[in-house]
Amino acid sequence: MSPVADPQPAQAPEAEEGRLQDLDELDDVEEVVDGVNGDAKKKKKKKKPKKKKLEQTEPPRVGLSKLFPEGKYPEGEIQPYKDDNLWRTTSEEKRHIERVIQQDPNETYQNIRKAAEVHRQVRQRLQKYMQPGMSLMEIANYIEDGVRALVEEDGLEAGIAFPTGLNLNHCAAHFSPNPGDTTILSKGDVMKVDFGVHVKGRIVDSAFTVNFEPTYNKLLEAVRASTNAGIKESGVDARLGEIGGVIQETMESYEVEVNGKVYPVRCIDNLSGHQINRYQIHGEKFILPVRNDDQTKMEEGEYYAIETFGTTGRGRIVETGDCSHFARKVDAPHVPLRLTTAKSLLKTINKNFSTLAFCRRYLERAGETKHLLALNHLVSQGIVQDYPPLCDQRGSMTAQFEHTILIRPTVKEVVSRGDDY
Incomplete structure (x- = not known):
């Protein structure tokens, strides 16, 4: 036979009541735990997923009002004035003038900064995009389509400020492909890329030079250094002739070796930087890139294109071509x-x-x-x-760098400065 299990002894009534009370308390604990977990689940449900930050596309097509919905655009590089004007940085009077300008219904600073940000975003993507073998027409369209999209072109309210300059080799300025042009960019070319953006007539004028092999690296270095020297010298009460002298001294300290022959880098002395007016690229004041007797001063509230051109040629341009x-x-x-x-x-x-x-x-x-x-x-x-196109002698090479600067009451702002130049 199989063994029979021992019967369980009967429990006393008091023990049974205690066991039921323990179960009731356990149920209460479980309800509390369930309630806490339920609240946690509810809180988790309330969390909204983070919105992905809107970024610029390639090619650039996202309008800046979408990237900067509050209408505040990046400030350019700030440079203090030279020692005799350093007091402006902390002057309460000048800081008050800055605040008044910021409240200007024409939004002078923000309009210029928006134009500058369009320039930066388009040109930085352009530098990754363009390469030898492309037509100048293709490059011009890339720039202009990008500018129109990012500035959100609106008649005379915002758009391209002047034709895209794509100037090859001995041609220094004012060449843009006409309808039907088939010019191709070559590996040995030195190309000046000069384009402008405006918002409500506030123009940003900035340019750079590209090359695809190292022969003329020193030429580009000389011109870039000269432009930066001109910017550093600029400011309230700076005399235009003296700025030109600093540019020339910097430029002429460089030389370029090509196929064993050394060429001095010269300033192109009849191409100049210039004041910018509203809806007018060339204002009344000009900065020749050589020392001269011009005693005209820069003044508070003005803005300028500081541009320099260097060449391995004669240092003087003439009008030539279509x-x-x-x-x-x-x-x-x-x-x-x-x-x-x-x-x-x-x-x-x-x-x-x-x-x-x-x-x-x-x-x-x-x-x-x-x-x-x-x-x-x-x-x-x-x-x-x-x-017409402005060219040095055939066979020479020219380079250009340019920035737009604001002569603000307290500081100098290089609005078009970027990580690239």
């Missing part, structure tokens, strides 16, 4: 136009560009596909100014 750059004159005369097409073209220029510079490609984009005869007529009548 013109691509044009601008309606600020003081254009009121003259009767005998060509109906010229009258129509002038209306298009006034509507789309006002006194901002433009090129023939921009006229085509505005619908003026057959404009050459009318454009030449406006030039001959003194209404529109033409700006």
Whole structure:
């Protein structure tokens, strides 16, 4: 037979009550624990996932108002004034003037900084994108499409400030591909990339030089150093002739060796930096890159394009080649136009560009596909100014670097400065 299990002894009534009380307390604890866990789950549900930070695309197409929704754009590089003006940094009076400017309904600083940020983002992506074998037309379109998208082009409120300069080798300035141009960028080229952005007529003008092999590295180094020297010398009450002397001294301390022959780096003495006015790229004051007797002073509230050009050639440019750059004159005369097409073209220029510079490609984009005869007529009548390519002697190499600076009441701001130059 199988063994029989021993029967359990009967429990006393008091013990049974104690066991039931323990179970009730355990249930209470479990309810509390469940409640705490439930609250934790509820809190976890309330947490919203972090929004992914909006970033610029490649090619650049995200408008800056989306990247900076509060409308506050990065400040440029701040440089204190020289010793005799260092007091401005802490002056309560000058700081008050700064605050008043910040409250300007035209938002001077923010507009310039927005234009500068567009310039930085477009050019930094351009430097990764462009390479030998590309056409200049392709490079110009990359820049201009990027600027239009990022600045959120809006007629004369915001857009491109002047034609994109893509100047090769001995050509220093004012070349932009005309319709039908097929020029290809080569590995041995030295190219100056010069483009501008404006917001409400506040123009940022900045340029740099690229090369794809090291022969002319010293030329680029000389020009970059000269531009930085000019920026450092600039400020309230700085004399334009003295700034030019510092630029020249810096530039001419360099030389370039090409195929065993040494070339001194010279300033291009008839290309200058310049004051910038609203909707006007060239203001009244100019900074020649050589020492001269100009006693004109920079003044508080002005802003300038500090640009220098260096060359292995003769150091002087002349106008040559097909013109691509044009601008309606600020003081254009009121003259009767005998060509109906010229009258129509002038209306298009006034509507789309006002006194901002433009090129023939921009006229085509505005619908003026057959404009050459009318454009030449406006030039001959003194209404529109033409700006042909500016070149040193053939066989030489030229380089350019340029920044826009604000002569603020308290400090100097290099608004277009970036990590690249």
